[in-house]
Amino acid sequence: TFDKKNEKDEVGIVRGLAWTSVGGDTLEIEVNVMPGKGEFKLTGQLGDVMKESAQAGISYIRSVSEQYQIPDDFFTRHDIHIHIPEGAVPKDGPSAGVTMATAMLSAITGKKVRADVAMTGEITLRGRVLPIGGLKEKTLAAKNAGIRTVCVPGKNEKDIEELSAEIKKDLEIVYADTIEDILKIAFVKE
Amino acid sequence: TFDKKNEKDEVGIVRGLAWTSVGGDTLEIEVNVMPGKGEFKLTGQLGDVMKESAQAGISYIRSVSEQYQIPDDFFTRHDIHIHIPEGAVPKDGPSAGVTMATAMLSAITGKKVRADVAMTGEITLRGRVLPIGGLKEKTLAAKNAGIRTVCVPGKNEKDIEELSAEIKKDLEIVYADTIEDILKIAFVKE
Amino acid sequence: TFDKKNEKDEVGIVRGLAWTSVGGDTLEIEVNVMPGKGEFKLTGQLGDVMKESAQAGISYIRSVSEQYQIPDDFFTRHDIHIHIPEGAVPKDGPSAGVTMATAMLSAITGKKVRADVAMTGEITLRGRVLPIGGLKEKTLAAKNAGIRTVCVPGKNEKDIEELSAEIKKDLEIVYADTIEDILKIAFVKE
């Protein structure tokens, strides 16, 4: 059974998209930010590529922290924990990069993320969004979960164009070249 | 032989439920909180998924610490040790998540946990309770151990409904969507 | 050849009992407590289960330290080293738990342990004593070593009852449900 989108917009929870040879699924990424001493925890049976992807994301956020009014000593005085349920299912690959970065920045800044947005894409240290695979399965999973807007890498535009009109009906597709393109869509307008 | 429930309500000891292909069993999770420097120890041959589950639980507790009047520096000035006897038996999986979280919060706050309550369910970083497997075997094991109330994930309601009336007789089933739903039941009323 | 019991009561040395498919043996657990910075060393080719068992024991002791007049900062200002000769022989399992805990508490408090007492049993974080195997072989080994009193888990009572009168002759069997039951017997009366 497909997981449904969350019922309300929340801080630190963002919907990602995953796919395997047997189909797509959504996965919900949770981030807690706590007073601490700069530890960075990653749980939910994440593989090496996914962990490195999270590290690229947090380094990107640190490098643009001024732009988001994050205090200089924030990262040494807080712990950040990323968890991806379901805890027994191994997860890997770079395509949750943008989702983890969005969830972290939401948790750090306290900005809510729209519950009806899902996203997929590799993130680089400089915030660029790189293309990923499984667009068809992921788009379908997003739709079944009740998602309205899906952010995908700009360089996947051709893959999206090849999808049937049926799949894309009632789904807004946003092309992102940088994580900033995604944040503009995903964060709830205050 | 089945382990029996504890004779009295205690602080930092909570009854969980486990199952294997050969049947269900209860397992008692013990937590000690000691003056220390923020170490988090996990013993009793716990597998990776179970250890990550404990980390999700403690991060959840840290994120709601104000609500439980836990001082700001509590977690850097204490060590927390979770142990699951029997020490030679390997244990794994996410389904002890709610049990470990309840035992930790009991040990931290000094609130007693009811000896006649058992529980099972994956916990997420945000305190949500996710469905798990083996409901039939676990329910039976709880009953044989003398348990009166079993907390299960709300999303396992259908699995419980399929159980025979015989198994459910004299057992109170509590459906939990969040760990707070469980804590309301498990903590002894003062 | 069987190892003989020690000739005199000592601080920090306690006799445990082990068994393999080819018979039982006694093993002497040594503990040194030194001024230090809180390190916990375990040597003598101990396996994972045995090391976790030692950690459960030390956490138990830390949780009851007031009751033994152990100063608050004792554990951060001392190193504790558990060694089990013969150093080339791999050892594992939870059944030396009570022996290691007794040896540590002896070394910490300076109380002597009776040389004619041996013991076996899993210890939990809360000081409960859980049943173990190999009672026949262990009891025989204790006897051959010149031991007078053997402490065993209360839940092994049935196993002891099944032993021949021959084996039990001249041996005092003490049933313990908690480590405190053992300490009352093992520490030399002052």
Add this chain to the structure above:
Amino acid sequence: TFDKKNEKDEVGIVRGLAWTSVGGDTLEIEVNVMPGKGEFKLTGQLGDVMKESAQAGISYIRSVSEQYQIPDDFFTRHDIHIHIPEGAVPKDGPSAGVTMATAMLSAITGKKVRADVAMTGEITLRGRVLPIGGLKEKTLAAKNAGIRTVCVPGKNEKDIEELSAEIKKDLEIVYADTIEDILKIAFVKE
């Protein structure tokens, strides 16, 4: 499809060259320098040889820091993160040494690196540039990416001379014996 060169000169991004048995490719190395405590992070599925190569590069930079007006305590008060997208593709070998060193020094000093320069070569602890393999495939990949200037080790001069005039047309080849030879070319003139 070949990756194209960046559109504009940037700080901390440098184009390297890679090759496998099936052909050459360019790879973009990203470096972020952040206020921190001296951590050195390497992500993008880098192998051991490549990680050691990065360490040789940073030690070289530290040993010549005065020459670049880098403050004495810079390296203990900042974290340096090297990331090489695409995060799921394993990368290894010493030939990205000069590229990583150039990207790090750019990020540390704030000097821009020319987007139309690519480079390849092993770096030693003392800043010497050692020869590497795959010159033909790498040169071709640089050309296809729109690169104008390629820096190669001086000791690879013979390999370059053996390339067809076709490949070298419109490409400036710079021979480097030390990393300083490369920096003179790669850094944008202010």
Add this chain to the structure above:
Amino acid sequence: TFDKKNEKDEVGIVRGLAWTSVGGDTLEIEVNVMPGKGEFKLTGQLGDVMKESAQAGISYIRSVSEQYQIPDDFFTRHDIHIHIPEGAVPKDGPSAGVTMATAMLSAITGKKVRADVAMTGEITLRGRVLPIGGLKEKTLAAKNAGIRTVCVPGKNEKDIEELSAEIKKDLEIVYADTIEDILKIAFVKE
């Protein structure tokens, strides 16, 4: 060819005895003590059992440090390095325990060790000397190296008695039950 004994008594160098299926050999254990922060280094391709044996030895020395006028903060303000040449040859087993302990105490106290003494025996945390194997090969190797006095565990007395008079001719055999028995012989009289 057999290694010869050292030509003069030195501080921190002690001759041990080893044996393999193809014969015995002597091995020289070197210890340096340096101003530092309490690190304990073990090099020369030592196996786990041998490393633990060294740890038992240093803990023993720390526990009797007062008796040797070693200042209270000595072990946190110095680093201790044990090295056993020949660095490419793997070494293991508990029988170098007494040798490593003697070399460490010599280096710590500055007392010279007799060059014509060799020793073998397992050491326990409490300084007891336990029996080891290979006495015939070890004794022969000591003799060939020009050693005059060999310290062996008291519990190996029977093994020594079984050796031919030929082997024992001109060799003084000292039986040791504790490491103190060895130190009395090995340290040069001042």
Add this chain to the structure above:
Amino acid sequence: TFDKKNEKDEVGIVRGLAWTSVGGDTLEIEVNVMPGKGEFKLTGQLGDVMKESAQAGISYIRSVSEQYQIPDDFFTRHDIHIHIPEGAVPKDGPSAGVTMATAMLSAITGKKVRADVAMTGEITLRGRVLPIGGLKEKTLAAKNAGIRTVCVPGKNEKDIEELSAEIKKDLEIVYADTIEDILKIAFVKE
């Protein structure tokens, strides 16, 4: 092709000798000493034996630091990095011990090392030089690299005597029993 000797005497760069079943080669060991906090880095795909050999060398240097006017806190206030190009080639064995020690002491003291000297030999913690293998191949490689003086262990004298006059022509062979014997030759006279 054989690597040639360096053109000029340098600080922290020393020529070693290696051999494999297919012949000998020289290898250049580079050492940087940087302000830091006592880290010791070893790169260039060094195996365990070679890393331990480097540790023996640095401990030796620390133990004789007064003799070289090295300040007491030098080693806690600097990082030392040993790198052996070519970074992709695995290297191991104890025979680079004297070379690494010489390069380190050169980098620490700022004394230049003669570019026309090469050396080989295991170093012990006490600065003794132990014999190694491959003398024929190593000597030949030194000669081909343009080396004038080769330092070898005194205990390899017989191996050198067996070499043909042809190989030894124009090569000065220096026999070393201790690293000090080598330093006297290798350091440039001021």
